[in-house]
Amino acid sequence: MEPEDFDSEDKEMLSWDINDIKLPQNVKKTDWFQEWPDSYEKYVYSSEDRNAQRHLSSWAMRNTNNHNSRILKKSCLGVVVCSRDCSAREGHKIYLRPAICDKARQKQQRKRCPNCDGPLKLIPCRGHGGFPVTNFWRHEGRFIFFQSKGEHDHPKPETKLEAEARRTMNKVHMASSSITLRLNRGPVAKAVPGEAPSWGSLPLTWSFQEGVQLPGGDGGHLTANAPQQKSPNDCLFKSYGLGGVPDLADPTSAVGPAELYEKCRVSSSRIYGGGDLLQPPASGVLSEYNDLQVWNKNAALGRNPLSDNGCPSYPFPQTSWPYDFSPSQNSLDPLAQQIPMEPPAAKAGCHPLWPNPGGDLYEEKVHMDFNSYYPSTPCHSPQEDPLLFTYTPFPHHQYSLPGKSSKWNFDEEVRCMGLDHYNNEMLLNLCPLR
DNA sequence: GACTGCGGGCTGT
DNA sequence: ACAGCCCGCAGTC
Numbered sequence: 151m152e153p154e155d156f157d158s159e160d161k162e163m164l165s166w167d168i169n170d171i172k173l174p175q176n177v178k179k180t181d182w183f184q185e186w187p188d189s190y191e192k193y194v195y196s197s198e199d200r201n202a203q204r205h206l207s208s209w210a211m212r213n214t215n216n217h218n219s220r221i222l223k224k225s226c227l228g229v230v231v232c233s234r235d236c237s238a239r240e241g242h243k244i245y246l247r248p249a250i251c252d253k254a255r256q257k258q259q260r261k262r263c264p265n266c267d268g269p270l271k272l273i274p275c276r277g278h279g280g281f282p283v284t285n286f287w288r289h290e291g292r293f294i295f296f297q298s299k300g301e302h303d304h305p306k307p308e309t310k311l312e313a314e315a316r317r318t319m320n321k322v323h324m325a326s327s328s329i330t331l332r333l334n335r336g337p338v339a340k341a342v343p344g345e346a347p348s349w350g351s352l353p354l355t356w357s358f359q360e361g362v363q364l365p366g367g368d369g370g371h372l373t374a375n376a377p378q379q380k381s382p383n384d385c386l387f388k389s390y391g392l393g394g395v396p397d398l399a400d401p402t403s404a405v406g407p408a409e410l411y412e413k414c415r416v417s418s419s420r421i422y423g424g425g426d427l428l429q430p431p432a433s434g435v436l437s438e439y440n441d442l443q444v445w446n447k448n449a450a451l452g453r454n455p456l457s458d459n460g461c462p463s464y465p466f467p468q469t470s471w472p473y474d475f476s477p478s479q480n481s482l483d484p485l486a487q488q489i490p491m492e493p494p495a496a497k498a499g500c501h502p503l504w505p506n507p508g509g510d511l512y513e514e515k516v517h518m519d520f521n522s523y524y525p526s527t528p529c530h531s532p533q534e535d536p537l538l539f540t541y542t543p544f545p546h547h548q549y550s551l552p553g554k555s556s557k558w559n560f561d562e563e564v565r566c567m568g569l570d571h572y573n574n575e576m577l578l579n580l581c582p583l584r
Numbered sequence: 585g586a587c588t589g590c591g592g593g594c595t596g597t
Numbered sequence: 598a599c600a601g602c603c604c605g606c607a608g609t610c
Contacts, residue, residue, distance in 0.1 A: 205588085213589060214601070222589075225601080250587055252603080281601065310587090588609075595602085 166192070168221060168286040168297040177293050186306065187285065187298045195294040202294040205287045208309040209275075209302065210248040214284065225282040226275035226300075229307040230258060234268035247307040248272055277303040 166173050174194075181193040183201040185208045195202035205211075211224035230246035237243060244265055249255040259270050275282040278300025288295045 213587095215589095215591065215593095215603090216600075217591080219590075223600095251585085254586060284601095314586095586610085588607100590606085590608105591604100592606105593602100593604085595600100597598100597600085 166295070168192075168288055168295060173288065173290045173293075173295055175291050175293070180293065184296075185309070187296065188283075189298070189301045191296075191298045193296040195296060197289060197292050197294050199294065202287070202296065205285075206310070207285060208306065209283070209285075210250060210307050211285055212250050220288060222287040224285045224287070226277070226284070226302060227255070227282070228273045228275040229304045230270050230272050231305075232263035232266060232268050233271040234263065234266055236263060236266035236268060238265055243305065245305045245307050246270070247310065247313040273304045275300075275302055275304055277301045 177194050180196040180199070183195060183199055183206075184191070184193055185201075185206075187193070187207065187209075197203070205222055205224065207224070210227040210229070212227055214223045214225045216223040227248040227250070230248050232244050235243075244263060246258070249258045255272070259272055261270055262268065263270055277283040281300070283298060283300030283302050286295075286297045286299070
């Protein structure tokens with residue numbers, strides 16, 4: 151299943167406009183879902199594409215009334231940045247996803263920059279003749295037609311899933327903080343009073359597009375020599391699928407891997423269908439994983455989350471993950487180099503609960519998602535990456551990690567995650583009860 | 585609470 | 598007429 155390119159006989163397919171009375175129905179091949187449509191692009195998605203059904207975009211798009219119920223129009227909200235234009239290490243900027251809801255967005259802008267505590271500001275999108283870039287969605291028969299008008303003139307915000315993940319992490323963090331405080335009242339586990347929870351545990355969003363973006367809009371060192379990856383969602387799922395963050399405090403918590411898995415799965419049928427789960431999760435991990443049939447189907451199709459568009463155009467460095475992923479360093483990072491190049495090779499016994507998480511991408515995502523909680527990264531030692539501490543709002547916050555008898559074996563996690571250079575000191579910091 | 589889609593209404597070109 | 602925007606409402610997650 152390769153991404154569809156229009157051949158010569160389908161050239162007429164390129165001529166349609168979203169406002170046409172009649173749109174082509176002789177679509178032979180549909181497009182893979184594009185998460186970051188930019189410029190003046192047109193795509194035809196299958197009506198079964200869940201992302202298309204939901205009119206998703208990683209740009210922060212709000213619904214715009216065009217008084218045409220047949221054509222859904224959405225306009226870009228831009229990106230939320232620090233008004234002081236502060237920079238973190240290596241010039242990484244903070245690009246937050248504007249809240250779609252007006253009230254939520256106003257509330258969001260009253261918050262402070264997590265880096266310098268300066269006021270936040272919204273950079274409006276003016277990429278379409280001074281007006282926001284607009285996306286149009288139109289359902290027609292078995293297809294969903296998409297057309298974008300304008301070219302975004304601002305950095306990419308964090309994706310919706312990233313924003314959701316932040317919130318989820320925050321909830322888990324707060325819950326875990328509570329648990330930790332109860333279980334460990336020592337000074338080490340002290341939470342910071344008055345720290346705004348909304349920012350508290352958020353994996354701060356450091357975007358890299360300014361310095362890393364490659365031509366084509368989906369650039370970045372990771373994709374520079376890689377097949378296009380088209381969505382973070384699958385990868386995100388992998389990080390969740392580890393049974394990781396949400397499980398830390400309580401592996402059976404409501405915010406468990408199954409829920410997170412579902413969030414990711416639902417968010418992207420492409421991704422899911424694209425075979426991000428070439429290896430089915432062990433039943434013990436995702437006991438609620440009830441889509442094995444789908445997985446089997448995709449596995450049978452030989453879909454590869456990295457080499458095919460099952461992992462659609464995900465611009466890693468552009469997305470605003472908190473971990474330090476600077477190109478200069480990652481270009482030399484064997485993990486990073488491996489990521490897009492090969493199908494997810496089985497990592498024998500990598501994770502006791504999930505034998506083959508799907509390659510190094512998995513690991514990296516694990517770390518970025520854990521960033522707020524795990525000051526570790528396969529790319530850098532904690533000393534190398536002060537950001538991980540500097541911007542962790544609770545730098546000394548500790549989790550009450552389960553003991554060795556628990557389901558969650560941190561030692562094994564660390565080892566299996568390939569953290570050969572994992573800092574023991576940090577490990578101790580993370581495991582105050584051990 | 586946040587997001588989403590819908591639709592009425594207003595304003596400007 | 599068209600585009601952009603604001604607002605409220607209802608449904609969903």
